[in-house]
Amino acid sequence: MNTHHHTRLTAPEIASLWTQYLFDTMSICFTKYALSHIEDEDIRHIYQYSLKIAQSHVEDIRGFFEHELYPIPQGFTKQDVDVHAPRLFQDTFYLNYLYIMSLHGLSGYSLSLSTSIRKDLRDYYVTCNEEAMEIFQKCVDAVLKKGIYNRPPVINPPEENRISQASGIFEWVVWTAASFDCYRNQSYYVQYE
Structure with missing residues (x-):
């Protein structure tokens, strides 16, 4: 015999949904403002995709709250932003912001997933993570295509393994820092003997 129980939302689940609702309604406002100024078509497409996702999240969260007879947060509305206000940022800022x-989003959705018990919420946050990954991929592709990504430094592979048990990690850290090409011939270069 199958017995179905209505599992109520837990406090962390409510907090996650409430927080996401606020973030997504704010995102909708900012994205609509940005779309009124973005000229670059690649960036515009990413923002349009992002807006569609944020709007669907707001509807999904409303559904969760309505099903639980829980009040829906006010969130941000069109009264909170003037989409016709003068342009504040260049297109590259909008891309880096997103x-x-x-x-x-990736961090927040992962945390929300890890604190959710109900299957419907876990499935929802998995979908949110997938959507955030898609936006992330689109953004990285765009910043690379436009040549505006600040790549982290690279580390040259060591010629030998110089870690010894006697000196441990400290010697390795100093040796690794000394092996960076960018530190050679610098006045602050540390020579470890």
């Missing part, structure tokens, strides 16, 4: 927000 790139950073996609990183925050």
